[in-house]
Amino acid sequence: MPVLIARRLDEALDELAAHPDTTVLAGGTDLMVELNFGRARPARVLAVDRIDELRQSAGGSRVRLGAAVTYARLLRDGAGSRALEEAARTVGSPQIRGAGTVGGNLGTCSPAGDTLPVLAALDAVVVLRSARGERRVPFAEFMTGPKRSVRRSDELIVAAEWDDAGPAQTFVKVGTRNAMVIAVASLAMVIDRARRRVGIALGSCGPTILRAPDAERFVRVLCDEAGWDRPLRLSEAERTELGRLVSAAARPIDDVRGTSAYRRHVLGVIAGRALARLGAA
Amino acid sequence: MRLVVNGTPREADVREHESLLTVLRERLGLPGSKNACEQGECGSCSVLVDGELVCSCLVLAAAADGRRVETVEALGSAERPHPVQRAFVEAGAVQCGFCTPGFVVAAAALLRENPEPTDAEIREALAGNICRCTGYGTILDAVRRAARITT
Ligand SMILES: Cc1cc2nc3c(=O)[nH]c(=O)nc-3n(C[C@H](O)[C@H](O)[C@H](O)COP(=O)(O)OP(=O)(O)OC[C@H]3O[C@@H](n4cnc5c(N)ncnc54)[C@H](O)[C@@H]3O)c2cc1C
Numbered sequence: 001m002p003v004l005i006a007r008r009l010d011e012a013l014d015e016l017a018a019h020p021d022t023t024v025l026a027g028g029t030d031l032m033v034e035l036n037f038g039r040a041r042p043a044r045v046l047a048v049d050r051i052d053e054l055r056q057s058a059g060g061s062r063v064r065l066g067a068a069v070t071y072a073r074l075l076r077d078g079a080g081s082r083a084l085e086e087a088a089r090t091v092g093s094p095q096i097r098g099a100g101t102v103g104g105n106l107g108t109c110s111p112a113g114d115t116l117p118v119l120a121a122l123d124a125v126v127v128l129r130s131a132r133g134e135r136r137v138p139f140a141e142f143m144t145g146p147k148r149s150v151r152r153s154d155e156l157i158v159a160a161e162w163d164d165a166g167p168a169q170t171f172v173k174v175g176t177r178n179a180m181v182i183a184v185a186s187l188a189m190v191i192d193r194a195r196r197r198v199g200i201a202l203g204s205c206g207p208t209i210l211r212a213p214d215a216e217r218f219v220r221v222l223c224d225e226a227g228w229d230r231p232l233r234l235s236e237a238e239r240t241e242l243g244r245l246v247s248a249a250a251r252p253i254d255d256v257r258g259t260s261a262y263r264r265h266v267l268g269v270i271a272g273r274a275l276a277r278l279g280a281a
Numbered sequence: 282m283r284l285v286v287n288g289t290p291r292e293a294d295v296r297e298h299e300s301l302l303t304v305l306r307e308r309l310g311l312p313g314s315k316n317a318c319e320q321g322e323c324g325s326c327s328v329l330v331d332g333e334l335v336c337s338c339l340v341l342a343a344a345a346d347g348r349r350v351e352t353v354e355a356l357g358s359a360e361r362p363h364p365v366q367r368a369f370v371e372a373g374a375v376q377c378g379f380c381t382p383g384f385v386v387a388a389a390a391l392l393r394e395n396p397e398p399t400d401a402e403i404r405e406a407l408a409g410n411i412c413r414c415t416g417y418g419t420i421l422d423a424v425r426r427a428a429r430i431t432t
């Protein structure tokens with residue numbers, strides 16, 4: 001298992017083109033568990049955590065977050081998305097946040113990956129690059145199933161990009177305790193007041209990250225009525241209806257972390273809570 | 282591979298899938314970092330790599346070539362303990378002691394960034410460390426005490 005530490009992007013892309021059986025390594029917080037327990041035996045490893053282009057981010061009206069930015073760095077420097085920072089804060093522990101990256105979360109592509117509902121709700125694009133060129137894939141098309149994505153073996157995840165959506169965005173995660181938990185259910189909600197856009201996405205509630213289009217439409221109408229630049233106050237009936245629409249969008253399963261009925265229930269509750277919080281923001 | 286461990290340049294022959302934890306313990310004679318879960322859950326292998334707190338069991342050694350590593354051994358010794366180590370002893374926060382190096386490294390990293398943490402901040406900073414013995418009360422005491430010693 002040769003290990004190549006890439007310093008430049010073109011060097012990494014050439015290596016992937018020459019050896020499609022290469023496994024990419026970023027922070028190692030997913031991959032090393034597989035290695036330590038003998039569940040993965042990569043033919044070769046390409047470390048991408050020192051490639052400058054993957055470690056850079058840019059704010060402004062179009063946000064770009066490099067794939068190899070760790071959660072710890074993103075929390076120190078800001079991510080250009082409040083909801084993404086909230087999601088990063090819930091990942092694992094300080095030790096996991098010190099090494100783990102957003103690119104690794106995308107690479108693993110678990111339905112429980114905490115950054116993924118946020119990227120979905122932001123309508124982010126995943127920037128993939130190979131020696132042949134660059135593809136920009138909307139997150140909704142990037143993830144195709146549990147731990148499956150459209151990434152080809154010669155492609156590197158380079159960055160995620162999205163339009164700055166302003167302050168009205170949040171991420172809520174439900175787990176069995178406060179730290180070190182995989183989400184039982186999670187939800188990201190974005191109300192982009194400037195673009196008059198609503199994004200609601202659910203994690204751990206189906207084979208992929210799911211959008212809740214009916215719930216998004218419902219919130220859009222509420223914002224139309226209240227005025228997009230005004231605070232939104234929810235009636236009890238509206239809160240219940242939002243919860244119902246969000247629960248209906250989920251396709252949860254029963255597993256060791258929770259039953260599908262519990263997941264649906266909890267999604268309705270956190271959706272109401274998220275909108276109440278954002279209405280004021 | 283080369284590392285700068287606790288300020289000293291070191292070289293080691295490493296096997297391909299070996300973690301940094303294995304290299305520290307078995308190749309470089311630094312058994313302070315403990316091996317318990319090898320999956321990032323317990324924090325007993327905590328070290329700083331280029332100043333960042335990580336689980337050394339989740340660092341592929343061969344990919345860490347050239348990095349700066351600080352282990353619990355660098356913090357203090359029996360004769361000259363680090364304030365966090367002194368506070369752990371004084372607060373009775375050590376029973377079997379297996380988890381202690383990891384807690385000490387994580388707590389020292391916290392106090393370096395934030396010399397006067399609140400209780401909530403201490404809990405958050407130690408959320409990646411597990412202790413089977415103490416029930417955490419005395420460990421929180423120890424970190425509060427260390428913060429008083431250092432400020
Ligand atoms: C104790 C513990 C707690 C955890 N808690 C959480 C949690 O609360 N929430 C959560 O979402 N996750 C959690 N995780 C999982 C993990 O930390 C995250 O998925 C993290 O984002 C992975 O990033 P990494 O850089 O460490 O990935 P790595 O392990 O380096 O890589 C993960 C996968 O992505 C691929 N990959 C990485 N970078 C790229 C790239 N640039 N291009 C192409 N492929 C790439 C790798 O080949 C590999 O398949 C936890 C893990 C542990 C061990």
Ligand code: FES
Nearest residue numbers: 318319321324338
């Ligand atoms: S041995 Fe590394 S976290 Fe448990």
Ligand code: FES
Nearest residue numbers: 376377412413414
């Ligand atoms: S003192 Fe025994 S595990 Fe913490």
